[in-house]
Amino acid sequence: FQVVAPVCRVGTRVSATVDESVVLLTEPMLLKRKGEEAEGPKAAPPPSKAKTKATAKATATATAAAPRAPSPARDERRRTRKTYDAPRRREPAARAQQFRGAKGSLKKKRNREEKKATVEEVPPVKIGASVGVQELGEKLGKSGTEIVKTLMLKVGVLASVTERVDAATAKAVCEAYGRECVDEEEDVAVVEEEEEDEASLASRAPVVTIMGHVDHGKTSLLDAIRNTRVAEGEAGGITQGIGAYSVEVEGSKRVTFIDTPGHAAFRDMRARGANVTDVVVLVVAADDGVKEQTVDSIACAKTAGVPVVVAVNKMDVDGADPGKVEAELMSYDLVPEELGGETMLARVSAKEGAGLDDLLEKIMLQAELLELKANPHREASGVVVEASVEKGLGVVATTLVQRGTLRIGDCFAAGTAWGKVRALFDDKGAPVTEAGPSTAVRVVGWQSGADRAPAAGELLAAAPDEQTARKLADARHAIASEQRAARLRAATQRQFSRFVTSVGGDVPKEERPYYVVVKADCAGSVEALASSFQNLDVEDDVSKVKAEIVFSGVGDVTKSDVAVASVSDADVVAFNVGANAAAIEEERRLSGSVGILYYDVVYAALDDLELKMRRVLSPTPDGDLVGTAIVKQLFDIGKLGKVAGCGVESGYIRRGANFRVMDGDRIKHQGKLRTLRNVKTDVDRVDAGQDCGLSFQGYEDYAVGDLIECYDS
Numbered sequence: 001f002q003v004v005a006p007v008c009r010v011g012t013r014v015s016a017t018v019d020e021s022v023v024l025l026t027e028p029m030l031l032k033r034k035g036e037e038a039e040g041p042k043a044a045p046p047p048s049k050a051k052t053k054a055t056a057k058a059t060a061t062a063t064a065a066a067p068r069a070p071s072p073a074r075d076e077r078r079r080t081r082k083t084y085d086a087p088r089r090r091e092p093a094a095r096a097q098q099f100r101g102a103k104g105s106l107k108k109k110r111n112r113e114e115k116k117a118t119v120e121e122v123p124p125v126k127i128g129a130s131v132g133v134q135e136l137g138e139k140l141g142k143s144g145t146e147i148v149k150t151l152m153l154k155v156g157v158l159a160s161v162t163e164r165v166d167a168a169t170a171k172a173v174c175e176a177y178g179r180e181c182v183d184e185e186e187d188v189a190v191v192e193e194e195e196e197d198e199a200s201l202a203s204r205a206p207v208v209t210i211m212g213h214v215d216h217g218k219t220s221l222l223d224a225i226r227n228t229r230v231a232e233g234e235a236g237g238i239t240q241g242i243g244a245y246s247v248e249v250e251g252s253k254r255v256t257f258i259d260t261p262g263h264a265a266f267r268d269m270r271a272r273g274a275n276v277t278d279v280v281v282l283v284v285a286a287d288d289g290v291k292e293q294t295v296d297s298i299a300c301a302k303t304a305g306v307p308v309v310v311a312v313n314k315m316d317v318d319g320a321d322p323g324k325v326e327a328e329l330m331s332y333d334l335v336p337e338e339l340g341g342e343t344m345l346a347r348v349s350a351k352e353g354a355g356l357d358d359l360l361e362k363i364m365l366q367a368e369l370l371e372l373k374a375n376p377h378r379e380a381s382g383v384v385v386e387a388s389v390e391k392g393l394g395v396v397a398t399t400l401v402q403r404g405t406l407r408i409g410d411c412f413a414a415g416t417a418w419g420k421v422r423a424l425f426d427d428k429g430a431p432v433t434e435a436g437p438s439t440a441v442r443v444v445g446w447q448s449g450a451d452r453a454p455a456a457g458e459l460l461a462a463a464p465d466e467q468t469a470r471k472l473a474d475a476r477h478a479i480a481s482e483q484r485a486a487r488l489r490a491a492t493q494r495q496f497s498r499f500v501t502s503v504g505g506d507v508p509k510e511e512r513p514y515y516v517v518v519k520a521d522c523a524g525s526v527e528a529l530a531s532s533f534q535n536l537d538v539e540d541d542v543s544k545v546k547a548e549i550v551f552s553g554v555g556d557v558t559k560s561d562v563a564v565a566s567v568s569d570a571d572v573v574a575f576n577v578g579a580n581a582a583a584i585e586e587e588r589r590l591s592g593s594v595g596i597l598y599y600d601v602v603y604a605a606l607d608d609l610e611l612k613m614r615r616v617l618s619p620t621p622d623g624d625l626v627g628t629a630i631v632k633q634l635f636d637i638g639k640l641g642k643v644a645g646c647g648v649e650s651g652y653i654r655r656g657a658n659f660r661v662m663d664g665d666r667i668k669h670q671g672k673l674r675t676l677r678n679v680k681t682d683v684d685r686v687d688a689g690q691d692c693g694l695s696f697q698g699y700e701d702y703a704v705g706d707l708i709e710c711y712d713s
């Protein structure tokens with residue numbers, strides 16, 4: 001279609017080629033098929049851009065993300081709105097009106113001016129981080145139900161009047177009504193991106209992330225540097241969780257290390273580690289050389305633009321070959337200084353504590369080149385690197401302060417969590433009263449509860465008071481809850497549309513979710529498990545199963561976790577946590593429909609989940625196996641399509657039962673029959689020893705020799 005007349009009530013004109021879905025999104029309008037003569041007046045040249053649903057949403061999102069001032073997008077919208085009153089090319093009808101007399105013209109002009117005044121008086125709609133559907137309706141002068149309809153038809157979001165939508169969605173709704181919207185003022189301290197005054201900046205310690213292949217000695221190296229024994233006692237021998245520690249070097253100078261785990265399951269966490277760090281120490285075992293995760297770590301550092309210092313570890317081991325490691329590294333653009341390149345490299349043994357001073361010196365040298373500075377005299381902001389729930393303290397989050405100084409009594413928000421600093425502990429567990437830039441501290445005083453513990457990587461920002469911190473966190477929480485509900489709704493919708501499709505007879509390769517609720521001891525583990533699970537999928541010829549996380553959080557499994565799992569038909573993964581008595585009782589009450597699965601090693605959780613997904617992939621159809629038939633011949637019968645001529649081998653076959661087509665052990669199809677005939681008569685049932693012709697709903701890919709299984713109850 002081509003839009004040839006004003007499309008929005010506010011009067012903006014659109015003249016562009018759009019698809020039908022966009023046509024549905026607009027106000028009443030005049031349309032013509034491309035190439036046909038338009039009915040009604042000819043369109044004026046386009047003063048404004050045509051917006052597809054996607055661009056409208058993108059604009060809304062961009063607006064939501066943009067800083068409040070100055071906003072070219074907003075200016076553009078204002079400019080566009082003004083075009084409503086801009087002089088237009090005269091239409092033939094308007095020209096005729098001109099000759100009807102000056103009086104008419106004057107009256108029209110006055111009308112236009114009145115209208116102009118009215119339009120300009122409509123204030124922009126103020127949108128906060130989220131808004132209730134009903135409230136949005138009130139802001140726009142529409143009923144809640146109308147907003148629900150607009151959300152569904154024009155924005156593609158399903159929400160009821162009692163639900164909340166995020167700012168981008170609300171803005172898309174406003175745009176659908178041609179209304180301008182602005183960000184509601186929020187008196188929350190957010191990290192400002194403006195340049196700091198040079199005079200206020202002071203040198204800060206480098207933040208270093210240790211990366212490398214599994215078992216190359218990352219934990220041991222960090223351990224040797226800080227002279228403690230973290231590596232011992234880790235479940236499964238893999239570092240699980242992320243910690244940050246500061247060490248003193250060269251007298252008063254400090255280096256802050258972020259300890260990141262090496263297994264690929266922690267890819268995302270590690271990627272974020274690189275983003276908060278100034279220098280990456282790449283650990284490569286001298287006896288093993290560059291491996292898959294070494295390469296991955298190099299890529300990670302490169303993407304984040306972080307310089308790499310190489311630690312060739314395990315120099316004490318027989319067979320250590322640092323020369324080989326160095327040669328291998330060169331093919332990844334890490335050319336050691338000794339060989340004329342720019343990469344600093346130290347040969348070390350974490351086990352014997354050898355070469356550590358050289359490594360630290362090279363880290364400091366690299367840091368000096370970066371001239372790292374921050375303003376310690378402003379309100380604090382930083383990144384949460386780890387969060388857990390501790391008895392008597394509630395949520396405790398290891399936070400790396402990046403700018404400003406965090407003090408006891410400061411209010412703050414991080415993600416959906418907020419609090420007021422009650423206590424700060426340094427990496428050795430000693431209480432401190434404040435933490436400046438590049439310092440890792442454990443923050444106590446989170447008030448939003450264990451359910452809303454901050455996720456690793458969440459930005460923590462100080463707020464002027466408790467009310468502001470709470471307001472921001474609550475708004476984010478409302479959005480997160482709504483997004484979770486939307487995901488559940490989308491899953492239900494998908495299931496429904498699959499059902500409709502299958503009833504219609506056309507059964508595509510079915511995609512089925514395997515739902516999990518994830519509970520873990522700390523945010524890092526939740527994050528790592530969630531990202532690993534999301535990459536899990538298994539498929540066969542008939543269907544595909546993908547893991548979907550319905551809820552995740554820190555702490556023991558509670559009754560409400562089991563309840564969430566039961567409504568969404570999920571299993572609960574408890575990683576390094578237990579389940580409280582009420583949860584276990586609830587699990588028992590649901591008698592096996594929800595399983596709480598306990599793990600303390602990531603690999604085990606992944607393997608187990610994959611197995612469970614395989615079971616979801618190929619469940620036996622409902623009912624008992626009551627009969628089997630062998631496909632002997634195939635017939636092409638015009639309208640009926642391909643019919644399988646079968647001999648019933650055992651039991652019986654009933655038309656309304658559930659069927660499975662097997663090629664040996666391979667499940668080819670599961671579904672219902674379309675026709676069942678004995679000779680030329682439609683029948684309901686065929687018994688063992690008889691022949692029959694059958695066809696399936698939406699499936700014809702059977703072959704001679706396939707076994708048809710019939711399940712009936």
Ligand SMILES: Nc1nc2c(ncn2[C@@H]2O[C@H](COP(=O)(O)OP(=O)(O)OP(=O)(O)O)[C@@H](O)[C@H]2O)c(=O)[nH]1
Pocket residue numbers: 212213214215216217218219220221231237238239261262263313314315316317348349350351352
């Ligand atoms: N001989 C020798 N063994 C070492 C050295 N460094 C680490 N190891 C051993 O190598 C194994 C793995 O060390 P970790 O420090 O756990 O390795 P990691 O890279 O942190 O491993 P993940 O956390 O699983 O990724 C342990 O058995 C260590 O004792 C070293 O310098 N020399």
